[in-house]
Amino acid sequence: MTQIIADNINSMFRYKEKVFVFLVLGIVITASVYIFLVQKAIVNVVEREKITKEIRKRSTSVSELETKYFSIKSSVNIELAHAKGFKDAEVVSYISKKPITAFVSYNEL
């Protein structure tokens, strides 16, 4: 086990400059990505909180409008319609639908 680790360290020494540059670059890239993502997350959280407040505000407004809607809706009934001059149709006539088969050919061409 110790010999394997020692061999690995020896082989690393052979490329120590490259390894160093690689590690430094890795740290810089990782740090940049981290900062970018955290900044994005902060913006998103602030934006989401703003949107949540707006949703609640609009939801309250909608619930008030729904209450008004149901109140007004229940006052619109057939009695009101009659009071406004609506009259039920005395004679109801229906149109006849022509059967679709009249237009379909049974002869395969």
Added chain:
Amino acid sequence: MNSNSIFRIRIVLVFVCFFSFIIIGKLYFVQIVKGNMYSEKADKQYIKPSTVLFSRGSIFFQSKDGTKNAVATLKDGYTLVMNPKILKDPNNAYQALSPYLNLNKDSFIEKASKVNDQYEELQKRLDQSTGQSINALRILGINAVKDSWRIYPADSLAAHTIGLIGYDDKNKIAGRYGLERYYENILTRQTGIASMNFFAELFSGIKNSVFKNEEKTGDIVTSIEPTVEEYLEKTLEEVQDKWSSDSIGGIIMDPNTGLIYAMSARPTFNPNDLKDIKDPKVFSNPLVEEAYEMGSIIKPLTMMVGIDSGAIKTDSTYIDKGFLELNGKKIANFDGKARGEIPMQEILSQSLNIGAATIALKIGGDTFSNYFKKFGFGQKTGIDQPNEQKGLTKNLDTKRDIEIATASYGQGISMTPMQTIRALSILANGGNLIIPHIVNKIEYTDGTSQMIENIKTPIVSKETVDEVTEMLIQVVDKALKKGQVKMENYSIAAKTGTAQIANPETKGYYDDRFLHSFFGYFPAHNPRFIIFLYHVNPKNVNFASETLTDPFIKLTKFLINYYEIPPDR
């Protein structure tokens, strides 16, 4: 590599192992030994108490044009609170607040006198402008704090169906009745991220994206049509007022899908105003929680079983003596009169108990019981309402002729209104057993949605139900109110029922109390709607045909006009 280097590596390995053991030990201590304590501490840091507002998903009705109306939603406002410890001048404070308060001065002063107290609630549910006006007064010790609460914009409309919220056993606000309870796991918002602190929220997204949360929350969209619901409720109210019934209920359903357009029961309540409710039993939905002996509306089912099992044909006849003696007990027609040899149609047209009993006995107890169980009697329908009851169907298992005979005309077995309309729907949808349901869509907060599946199980043949439907059309066209309610251009299949009500004290039946029921579907050859109505103990009237025929026809005409249903004959 020399031996010195190997020695140093060994030293480093020893240190790594040593620190690993320390870290693992600490982890064990933190996670296992004191896990609960740290968990509680973390929760306290995680939540922002000052901004936690009650949140919950909405419940919608859906109009025939697809418009959604919220019938259970949230409203934001303020709660007025007092800190008596720092309130200097209660009299002046009351003077300033009195335009906004529904609290008398004595109560206000009493609360203000609790000088060792830091929190007294003065008034809840103040609207936005009132709350802001109070805060603008800048009275030290008086504060309007943001609050949010459940409101039901349609007031008592479909109150039993929607249900309401309340405190549960764990002192947590949750759905207690109706859809609010049945869909608690969808509507609840207990893990809402709005309640986290900023840094906790920042990293919660990672957890949510890596470990997907299985329990999705959202809003629910019902198939209840607000105009139809309102019309049904108004009709029920008129019937109850006219006949002084103890209770009344009705259901309008699509027999092909099980989607419910309207369902209502009275007495009812307004979920926005519960202060005058004395008996909480009023919150229970009798359409699924109460079982009744339904009477003669069960006869079409007996007829259906008779035809489907081959025991009878529609053109069969039987000899009606007016009564039957079975197992030492006597049963009779409603008027006790004999009819002689008559066709099957008359069993439904004249609602003859002896006719139904004759069919049931010819079918045989086992076959009859098996069919009735297949119709869903004695089982829950699966409707999306809590606390559904199964009814009482023990008489189907006794195998005695008397119990089979009485069950054939809807006595001796009890069923909920929902079980009844479900079973009767078999006649209207070509012989299938459906699962009634109120919610047809769930809209999840993640933007996805789920349609609720319509389930059908074939029970009897289409030919059989078509034959019974023809017989029920004859009932409306010729027998019901002597044919006066026949609609020339629409075929309507219907049947009335007048049942005796069991007396729990004598274990017999009341002589003067009846349950009236009525069901019908139309257009009968391709039904769009099935309607079921019932009321308990109407006064000074004998038969369901007298009390429920006109309300049924009124509802039928309304639905035909509202949905512009074309004539079928």
